[in-house]
Amino acid sequence: MTVRTFPTTVVGSGTAYPGRPIPTAEVAARLRLDLGWLDHFVGIDARHLAVDPDTGAQTATLTTLGCTAAVEALAEADLRADDVDFLVLATATPDELMPSTANRIADGLGLVGVPTYQVQSGCAGAVAAIEVAGALLATGHRTGIVIAGDVCARHYVPEVRGRDVDPAQLVNHVLFGDGVGALVVTADDRAGLRVRDTRHAVLAAGREPGQIVRWFGAADVDAGPRESPFAEDYKAIEGLVPRMAEDVLDELLDRRGWSRDDVDHLLPPQLSGRMTDAIVRRLGVPAERAVNCVRSTGNCGNALPFIQLDRVRRIARVGARIAVVCVESSMWIAGGIALECVA
C-alpha cells in the first residue's frame, strides 16, 4: 500500500514555555540530589514548569500556552486566524477531558465554525498530528494550525524539605518540563519546510507498555486512587528506544532514497540529554547536524519535535533535508517525518 505524499508545507512556527527556566541545581537542592550524578545520568540543565515548584499552584495552562505559540506561528506565517481552516492538537495532558483543549485554544484564537481534532498521544503525537493535518489538506482544506504540547501541573506534587519524597517520582522532577510548539501548515505553494513523508507505527505486539500515565476521577478521589499515577520501565526504554530510533530513521531514508549523509538536520528523540547524545552517536550523524533542545527544555513530551522544527525552520537553507525521529515508549510507537526546505 502506498500512501500519497501530502501537499503539506510548514510556513510558520512558534513556541511557548511557562515562567522562568528552573535550573537543575535548584531542583537538586530541593530534592537533596547530587548535581554531578544528575548531570551524568540525566543531562538536563533547566526546564520550565506550569506550576510554582514550592506550592504546586498552577501558573499556566495548555490552553494559554497553546494560544501563545499559535499566535507566534501565525505571525511568522504572515497569516491571520481568518485564514485557518482547522486546528489539530497533540497532547497527553489536556487541561480537561471536555471541552477538549483544542477547542479551548480555537476559541481563544477567535476561530469560529472550523473543525478541531485533539490527538491523545505521547512523544509520537507530533507525527500523528502532522499526519492528520496532511490528510485534511489532501481532502481540500488549505491551511491549518498544528499544536503539540504538555503541561504536568495536575500531576505535579511539590516535594519540600522535611517531607518524604517518593523515590520512584524523583527522576520525573528532573526529566520532564512543560512547553508547547505550534506550526502553521498549508497546501498552498509557498516557501517553507515541505513534508515529504511520514512514518507512524505501533510496534508493541503484545509487549508491556514502557510508560503509563493515569488520570483519576471522582471515584478515585472518593475511595483513593487504585493505582500510582505513573509507571515507567526505564530499563526497557534504554534498551529499545535507540534501536527503534535507528530502524525508523533507516526506513524513512530508504523510502525517500536518502542516505544518512544526505540529512542536513537530524531531529532525534529528546528523552534526556544523555539518551539523546547516545542515540545521535548510534545513528552516526555528525553531532553538529543534530538539533537538540532537551538540555534547556527538559522532556516536554508531545512538544519536542515541533520545538526542534521551530529551530530548524529559522536556519535551514533551501534544499536542506530534514529527518525527524521520535519514539513513544507507551506502546512502543515509532514516528518519523521527512521534510525538505523549499523556496
Added chain:
Amino acid sequence: MTVRTFPTTVVGSGTAYPGRPIPTAEVAARLRLDLGWLDHFVGIDARHLAVDPDTGAQTATLTTLGCTAAVEALAEADLRADDVDFLVLATATPDELMPSTANRIADGLGLVGVPTYQVQSGCAGAVAAIEVAGALLATGHRTGIVIAGDVCARHYVPEVRGRDVDPAQLVNHVLFGDGVGALVVTADDRAGLRVRDTRHAVLAAGREPGQIVRWFGAADVDAGPRESPFAEDYKAIEGLVPRMAEDVLDELLDRRGWSRDDVDHLLPPQLSGRMTDAIVRRLGVPAERAVNCVRSTGNCGNALPFIQLDRVRRIARVGARIAVVCVESSMWIAGGIALECVA
C-alpha cells in the same frame, strides 16, 4: 473552500455494552427518586455501566469494550485484523492518558505496525473520527477501524442509602450510560453506507462551555481537587441544542441538495429520551424515520452515532439516504454526516 467527498464506505459495524441493562426503576430506588418524574423529564428506561453500581468497582474498560465491538465490526465486514491499515478512536474517557486507549485496543486486536489516532471529544467525536478516517482513506490507506465510546467508571461514585447524595450529580446517574460502537470503513468499492459529506464546526464564539468534565492528577489527590469533576449548564443545553441540530441538518441537506423528505433515516442527537423526542418533532421528520437508542442505552457520549449507524446498517435499503446529527455542548460543536446506502 470545497472539501472533497471522501471515498469512505462503512462495510461493517459492531457494538459493545458492559454487563446487564440496569433499569431506571433500580436507579430510582437507590437514589430515592420519583420514577414518574424521571420518566417525564429524562425518558431513559435503562443503561449499562462499566461499574458495579453498589460498590463502584470497575467491571469493564474502554479497551475491552472497544476490542469486542471492533471484532464484531470486522466479522460483519468479512475482514480480518491483517486487512486493517489504521485505527481511530473517539472518546472523552480514555482508560489512561498514556498509552492511548486506541493503542491498547490496536494491540488487543493484534494490529502491529499500523498508525492509530485517538480523538479526545464528546458527543461530536464520531464525526471527527469519521473525518479523520475519511482523510486517511483519501491519502491512500484502504481500510480502517473507527471506534467511538465512553466508560464513566473513574468518575462513578456509588450513592448508597444512608449516605449524602450530591444533588447536582443525581441526574448524571440517570442520564449517562457506558457503551462503544465500531465501524469498519474502506476506500474499496463495496456495498455499504457511503459517506457523502460531513459537517463539523466549533461554534462557541466566546460562549461559556455547556458541559465540562475534568480529570484529576496526583496533585489533586494530594491537596484535594481544586474543582468539581463536572459542570453542566442544562438550561443553555436545552435552549441551544435543538436550534443547533436544526441548523446543522439544514446545512448538510443544502450541500447535498436533499430535502427533509428525502431523508429515509434520521439519526438525531441522543441527549435524553425527552430531548431527543423534542428535537425530532422540531426537525419535522416523521417519528418512524428517526433512529433512537437512548431509551435503552442512556447517553453514551461518543458512542451514540455509531450505535445508531449500526442499527441503520442492518435495515437500510439500497438508495436510502441517512442524515446523522450530533451536537456537543462542551464548546457548542455542530456535527453531521450524510450517507447513502450503496450496492
